[in-house]
Amino acid sequence: MAADGDQELRAQLDRIATFEAGIRPNVVNRALQWLGPKKPFIAVYRRIGPKLDPWLTKVTGGDINKLYGFPACVLTTTGARSGRPRPSPLFYVRDGDTFAVVGTNFGTEKHPAWTGNLLATPRAELTVGPETIAVEAELADDAAFARIWPKLAAVYPGYDTYLERLEGTRTPRLFILTPVGG
Structure with missing residues (x-):
């Protein structure tokens, strides 16, 4: 039974890799690469992003990758207080068969809620494409x-700006997500 679960997980990871191979930079990607590190963009997007990204995820059927041209996922954590599923659209990078996500909260002093959820309940669901x-x-x-931060900053240069803003206040929580079989 465990071998079947391992085979299915391997097949899912292979399908994710195939999906990722189709993610291409586009005009939105180039605009975000340029705008991402700029303070006015950060100020606006930190207010609209938490509402816009879930809406875009829903509208695109969970595939915001093609819209943004970045490797994006939806990480569904368990609410630390509510116990309810909490989906968060995030950029990610691969590190072998693992995935890495970071909670910058746009360089503000508070950690994003999803990071506290992961600390309380490390088991989560990761959706990449289908x-x-x-x-x-x-x-x-x-x-x-x-090791992983430069990979994240290469995907989205705004991360380096967020890290500079956080200097001396907090370190962003970076999580390594290891796939587990059923």
């Missing part, structure tokens, strides 16, 4: 943070 897999989250140690 595939949803179970993952186990682990807070990255300093070495993993140093």
Whole structure:
């Protein structure tokens, strides 16, 4: 039975890799690469993004990758207080068979709620394109943070701006999401 679950998980990861191969930079991607690090954009997007991204995710059938031209996912955590599913659209990077996501909260002083949810309940669901897999989250140690951060900043340069804004206040929570079989 475990072997069947492992085979299905491997097949899902292969389908995700095939899906990711189709993600291409586009005009929206180029605009976000340019605008992302700019303070006026950050000020506006941190207000509209939390409402816009879930709406765009719904409108695109969960595939905001093609719209943004970035590797994007929906991470569904369990609410730390409510116990209810909490979906969060996020950019991610791959690190082998694992996925990495970061909670910058646009460089503001508070950690995003989804990161607290993962600390309370590390098991979550990750949706990339048409595939949803179970993952186990682990807070990255300093070495993993140093290795993965440049990959995240290469995907979205705004992350470096957020890190600069956070200097001396907090370190963004970076999670490594390890797929787990059924």
